[in-house]
Amino acid sequence: MAEYRIQIKDACKNYGEVKALKNANLNIEAGEVVLVIGPSGSGKSTMLRCVNKLETLSSGDIFVDGDCVTDPKSDIRKIREEVGMVFQNFNLFSHLTALRNITLALTTVKNTPKEEADEIGKKLLARVGLADKEKSYPGQLSGGQQQRVAIARALAMNPRVMLFDEPTSALDPEMIKEVLDVMLDLAKEGMTMMVVSHEMGFAKAAADRVVFMDEGEIIEIGTPTEVFDSPKEVRTKTFLEHIL
Amino acid sequence: MAEIVKESRIEVTDGALIPDSAEKSIFSAWNISFFGAIIILILLPILSPDPYKDILLFIPDGIATTFQVTVLSIIFALIVGLFAGLGRLSRVKIINRIATIYVEVVRGIPLLVQLFYIYYALGKLVQLPRMTSAIIAMTFCYGAYMGEIFRAGIQGVPQGQMEAALALGMTRSQAIWKVIIPQTFRIILPPVGNEFIALLKDSSLVSILAVSDLLRRGREFASTSFLYFETYTVVALIYLIITLFLSRIVAYMEKRLKINGRV
Ligand SMILES: Nc1ncnc2c1ncn2[C@@H]1O[C@H](COP(=O)(O)OP(=O)(O)O)[C@@H](O)[C@H]1O
Ligand SMILES: [Mg+2]
Numbered sequence: 001m002a003e004y005r006i007q008i009k010d011a012c013k014n015y016g017e018v019k020a021l022k023n024a025n026l027n028i029e030a031g032e033v034v035l036v037i038g039p040s041g042s043g044k045s046t047m048l049r050c051v052n053k054l055e056t057l058s059s060g061d062i063f064v065d066g067d068c069v070t071d072p073k074s075d076i077r078k079i080r081e082e083v084g085m086v087f088q089n090f091n092l093f094s095h096l097t098a099l100r101n102i103t104l105a106l107t108t109v110k111n112t113p114k115e116e117a118d119e120i121g122k123k124l125l126a127r128v129g130l131a132d133k134e135k136s137y138p139g140q141l142s143g144g145q146q147q148r149v150a151i152a153r154a155l156a157m158n159p160r161v162m163l164f165d166e167p168t169s170a171l172d173p174e175m176i177k178e179v180l181d182v183m184l185d186l187a188k189e190g191m192t193m194m195v196v197s198h199e200m201g202f203a204k205a206a207a208d209r210v211v212f213m214d215e216g217e218i219i220e221i222g223t224p225t226e227v228f229d230s231p232k233e234v235r236t237k238t239f240l241e242h243i244l
Numbered sequence: 245m246a247e248i249v250k251e252s253r254i255e256v257t258d259g260a261l262i263p264d265s266a267e268k269s270i271f272s273a274w275n276i277s278f279f280g281a282i283i284i285l286i287l288l289p290i291l292s293p294d295p296y297k298d299i300l301l302f303i304p305d306g307i308a309t310t311f312q313v314t315v316l317s318i319i320f321a322l323i324v325g326l327f328a329g330l331g332r333l334s335r336v337k338i339i340n341r342i343a344t345i346y347v348e349v350v351r352g353i354p355l356l357v358q359l360f361y362i363y364y365a366l367g368k369l370v371q372l373p374r375m376t377s378a379i380i381a382m383t384f385c386y387g388a389y390m391g392e393i394f395r396a397g398i399q400g401v402p403q404g405q406m407e408a409a410l411a412l413g414m415t416r417s418q419a420i421w422k423v424i425i426p427q428t429f430r431i432i433l434p435p436v437g438n439e440f441i442a443l444l445k446d447s448s449l450v451s452i453l454a455v456s457d458l459l460r461r462g463r464e465f466a467s468t469s470f471l472y473f474e475t476y477t478v479v480a481l482i483y484l485i486i487t488l489f490l491s492r493i494v495a496y497m498e499k500r501l502k503i504n505g506r507v
Contacts, residue, residue: 052411054407054410054411077413078413080410080411081412081413083411085408087404087407089404091404091405091408092408093408094405095426095430104412104422104423105409105412105413108418153412154412
């Protein structure tokens with residue numbers, strides 16, 4: 001089982017009557033970049049959020065590196081350290097500087113000494129092109145800068161998997177590229193990534209596979225060329241006509 | 245994102261007259277009351293030094309006591325309130341229930357009755373200094389109100405903050421103490437300031453337990469000199485000046501928080 005970095009098996013998630021996820025199956029290998037597309041409300045966020053157990057599956061199983069996320073006995077916090085997450089609205093800690101946003105989890109979760117954490121934090125800020133912003137508070141940064149800090153914050157825990165839930169949807173158009181560039185670099189370095197996004201440029205440049213979802217179901221999985229250029233399912237075709 | 249602070253603004257019911265920043269006129273209600281009170285307080289001993297000078301020499305000792313009761317009570321009430329607020333939001337049923345009962349009980353009993361009750365109930369167990377009993381009673385009462393402020397403040401922090409913290413591998417309680425609570429302080433500062441003013445006014449009730457606060461000093465002076473009207477005029481003016489002054493500080497804090505809202 002450990003040959004897959006993420007394994008989603010017969011995953012179902014219900015919110016009362018709403019079936020947000022219906023029998024989803026998806027295996028992601030180490031180093032793969034998987035793009036998840038689909039109309040609003042199709043269950044993309046739900047699937048992502050079940051991977052690090054921000055939501056709990058109604059039935060089915062999810063494994064990260066062979067560790068069962070859905071087993072109540074497994075230590076979910078250990079698994080979450082391995083899984084970085086980037087949110088649509090950044091969710092930076094507004095009372096902390098950019099640097100402290102990155103180091104907080106290091107010092108509280110991993111008990112990294114402060115000096116060492118600061119060093120890691122500064123390196124990561126430089127990596128996302130924000131070396132000069134370490135003392136800035138989130139409110140003083142643009143959306144694109146905030147999202148890059150958020151990516152650096154997730155990377156600080158040295159995760160094996162990164163989840164991105166519409167990382168550029170809340171950004172002004174001119175800021176999308178700076179965030180996508182950071183994500184592209186990550187993809188090139190071999191990070192395993194699950195990305196909910198409709199950025200075609202990123203899909204073509206970085207995605208190994210594309211997953212199309214509709215009404216809680218995974219409808220189609222294939223390479224970007226397969227899914228975008230010759231989709232097998234009618235629903236995929238209709239959706240793509242809609243967004244292109 | 246300063247809207248967040250605005251949205252979660254907690255409405256005030258019992259503070260003093262809060263200056264409205266839109267009201268710029270020299271003849272604003274606040275200016276008239278505040279400077280009017282100060283002018284009267286200065287003119288009285290000049291125009292009729294006979295009783296007023298003596299009153300003004302006798303009473304101010306009580307101001308320190310009033311502030312002592314108020315400051316200590318508010319500090320303890322903040323601590324009690326933090327836990328009451330967390331309790332009200334707790335997922336553990338029994339903790340939640342206890343916190344809610346506490347808030348309901350306190351809200352349902354007049355402060356003066358609570359003061360008497362705690363003073364005499366405590367008196368049956370231990371003999372505490374009057375001042376201590378007074379502070380315990382004020383803390384017990386205001387802790388409940390602070391609890392409601394903390395609860396609203398915690399709920400005012402966007403949900404995504406908790407999720408981001410959990411996603412990084414923090415425990416719930418690490419997230420609460422390192423991420424959520426520090427952000428509530430910005431939200432609750434103005435309402436806490438208002439509670440401070442309300443508590444300062446309510447602290448006059450402790451004079452009933454013979455704690456020599458501002459009001460008690462006035463009573464002591466009046467009961468020997470029989471100058472009730474003159475004495476209580478001065479007492480009222482001093483309370484008014486203090487609360488109006490504090491309310492201006494609260495308004496200023498609120499404005500500062502909105503301007504450099506680094507949320
Ligand atoms: N916390 C929730 N409570 C109730 N329903 C929810 C909740 N989260 C998501 N849903 C529902 O689940 C479905 C899938 O939502 P979501 O995964 O957010 O879709 P997507 O990210 O693809 O837009 C939607 O119908 C949505 O309304
Ligand atoms: Mg979504």
